Amino acid sequence: MQPVHDAGFLQPQTETKKNAHPNYLKWTILTLIAAVNGYATILMYAQGETAFALLTVFLTALAVFIFGSNKTYAHRYIYPGIAGMIIFIIFPLVYTVGLAFTNYSAANQLTLERAQSVLMSRTYQSGTAYGFDLYNTANGYRVVVKDGDQLLQTGTLDLANLPSEPVTLVDSTSFDGKKAPIKEIVQNRTALSKLLLTLPDGEEIRMSGLRKFAAEGPLYTLQSDGETLYNNREQTYLKPNHEIGYYQQIDAEGQFVGKPVSPGFVVNVGWDNFHRVLTDDGIKEPFVGIFIWTVVFAFLAVALTLAVGMVLACIVQWEPLKGAGVYRVLLILPYAVPSFISILIFRGLFNQSFGEINMMLEAMFGIQPNWFSDPLMAKVMIVMVNTWLGFPYMMILCMGLLKSIPEDLYEASAIDGAGPIQNFFHITLPMLVKPLTPLLIASFAFNFNNFVMIMLLTNGGPNMLNTSEPAGYTDILVSYTYRIAFEGGGGQDFGLAGAIATLIFLMVSGMALLNLKFTKLSQD
Incomplete structure (x- = not known):
């Protein structure tokens, strides 16, 4: 065992x-x-x-x-x-x-330490400027500096391989070589800007223009507190203003005065960006108008595509219709072609001067609508193009759902003497709306953020006037946010764009929760 x-x-x-x-x-x-x-x-x-x-x-x-x-x-x-x-x-x-809670923008994207380092790297002309000429010799170049009536020159230099230490200038009354034209100085400007020359009195000078060398010194000097900068040229003090994210001059009492100095740095501004959306007339007025248009556009996009798609689905499903398969294929084609191609084609068709649509309207009715310069006509154009691109999707959905409606309902309706229109409004429409509701909410959310349609067709135009940030009459919230972030006239304002994007996220989240609720109801 x-x-x-x-x-x-x-x-x-x-x-x-x-x-x-x-x-x-x-x-x-x-x-x-x-x-x-x-x-x-x-x-x-x-x-x-x-x-x-x-x-x-x-x-x-x-x-x-x-x-x-x-x-x-x-x-x-x-x-x-x-x-x-x-x-x-x-x-x-x-x-x-x-x-959204910062001042992050094109002008304010560095840390305080990095912004301080950039400012301290700046220089200014701290001494007398000296004219110079460049001479091309057989063995290289010579730089001849004019100090009044005195001429000072360097030895022969290889501009492609300059010495790392300063080059001493020596007094000379004669020199060889041919004087280089200004064009040749421009071609060698990068190399010349790296050249450090030493005058006989020990002063060091650098190239400060196409025709002069001058002594340079640091524009700012960091003080002992690690934050304050001293402007050596203007003899003033600057401190970081953490409310606006810039270095700014201070007076004798330590109060901020004068203009901010770029580059700025990122600081937390709390709810200021959201407050600007609600109080700044240059932002609030276009924001409210764009929000209303966004909701109207999304609603019309869903309603019109659903109406057209459902009617066409009922027609192509009609048994007496011959060649229904061909019609289905033709009606699905707008959905099969990439949307950006169709949008660009429509952009050409709606051209105010040479577009085929205006040519037909002028020949038939004598009118030429200003599709891209008139706010109302631009919105009408967007709705029409979006309906054309969106109805095949709704038609496909409705075609599938029509198959799930029991034929017994239509047979009973026929016995009662109902016609096709009565069948549509009393049987087909009620039976389709309930399962379509979650999909319609999802379609509303998609069109609420239909960035491609707006940017490719109108780019948000025509533009509004007297606004703090770029805004157009056909902008929706997402394109408006994009233009603030990347086309801002006063500097790309990513903080404000983040605040508006946060508001959009809350709105779309609410739609998603509503969608889930209706989905649950439809399942029950």
Whole structure:
């Protein structure tokens, strides 16, 4: 009995030894991944990309936890999906919302330390300017500097391989070579700008123009507090204004005066961007108008595409209709062609001077609508083009749902003497609307953010006047946000764009919740 007992006792130990090697391999791989990502995190943090560094740390820690523990074995199969959702959905959303509470823009995108470094790298002409000429000799170039009536020259220089130390100028009354024209100086300006010359009195000068060298000094000097800058040229002090995100001059009492100095730096402005949307007339008025147009456009897009698609679906499903298959294919073609191609074609067709549509309207009715310069006609054009592009989708949906309606209902209706129109409004429409409701809400949300349609067809135009940020009569909220972020006249205002994007997200989220509610009701 003893051997049997020993065999039973030793079997788990053998299995443990077999499983030890995979564990060592697994933890070795996880450790290497963590080390590489840790190094990448340090580099990102050193570059000031704190948000991306935190994202890398979180995803790495999550991966080690899921793949390192046996209790989370099932989650390792969905980790790629979770990581993708965090990277491409949650992180951009959180990052955008975070930008909404800052002054981040084209002029304010550096950290305070980086903005301070840029300012301290600036120089100014701190001494006398000296004219110069460039002479081309057989062995290279000579720079001849004019100090009053005195001429000072360098030795022969190879502009492609300049010395790293300063070049001393020596007094000379004669020199060889041919005087280079201004064109040749321009061609060698990059090399000449790196040349540092020393006058006989020890003063160092650099190229400060196409025809002069001058002594240069640092424009700003950092003070002992680590923040204050002293302007050596104007003899004034500047401090960082954390309310607006710029360095600004201060007076004797420490109050900010004068104009801000670029570049600025990123600061937290709280709810100021949202407050601007609600109070700044140059933003509030176009925002309200664009919001109303966005809702109207999305509603018309859903209503018209549904109406056209449902009617056409009923027609092509009509049994007495011959060649129904051909009609189905022809009516689906607008949906099969990439939308951006169709939009660009329509842009040409609606051309006010040479478009075929205006040519036909002028020949038939003697009119030439201003499709792109008149706000109302531009909106009508957008609705028509969007209806053309969207009705095939609704027609396909309705064609499928029509198959689910019991034929018994139509047979009973025929016995009662009802016609096709009565059948449509009392049987077909009620039976289609309920399952279509969630899809209609989704279509509304899509058209609410139909960026491609607006930007390719009208680019938001015609533009509104007297606005703080670029805005057009056909802009919808998403295109308006894009133009603020990338076409801002006063500097690309990403903070304000982030605030509007946050408001759009809240609106679309509300639609999504409404969609889920109707989906649940339809299932019940």
